[in-house]
Amino acid sequence: MKKVLILSVMVVFSLFAVSSAFAGKCPQPRKTKAAPGGISKKDKTAKADAANGKAIYLKKAKPMACKMCHGAKGDGAGKLGKALKPAPRDFTCAATMKKVSAGQMFHIIKNGSKGTGMVAHGKTLKDKEIWDVVKYIRSTFVK
C-alpha cells in the first residue's frame, strides 16, 4: 500500500514537471499553418483600436475570452490552455512571434487553426474587431 502511495506521489510530481517544462518553452512549437496568398502581408492595425481589442481579449470574445487559453498576460498559460495540445500561442515568446505577422494573426483569428484548439471567430467578430484584438496583442505582449 505504501509503495502505491509513493508511486502515485511520484507520478503527480513528474506530471507537474512535464507541464511546467512545456509552459515556458520558447521558441514554442507551432502547429498553425501559414495564411494563404498575400494575407500575411496585410496590416490594418494602424487605424485599429487597441482598447477595444483589450475588451475582446479579456472578456467579450465568444465562445470564450482569448485569455482563457492565451492567458491574461499573453503567455499562453490561460486556465483552459494548459490542457491543450498543441498549447496556445505564447505571444510573449519573441523567437516564435517574429514569424507571426499581423496579417497571419488576423487570418487565424478569423478562420481558426485546423487541428488545434484555436476556433474561428469570423462569425462572432467583425474584421475591424479582429484588427483591434491583433493590435492589442501586438502592442501589449509581443516584444
Ligand code: HEC
Ligand atoms: C480554446 C483555447 C483558445 C482560445 C479561446 C483562443 N485561442 Fe488562439 N490559439 C489556441 C491554440 C491551441 C492555438 C494554436 C497553437 C499552435 O499553432 O501550435 C492558437 C493560435 C492562435 C494564433 C495563431 C498564431 C500563429 O502561430 O499563427 C493567434 C493569433 C491566436 N490564437 C489568437 C487568439 C485570439 C485573439 C483569441 C480570442 C479572440 C483566441 N486566440 C482564442 C487556443 C485558443
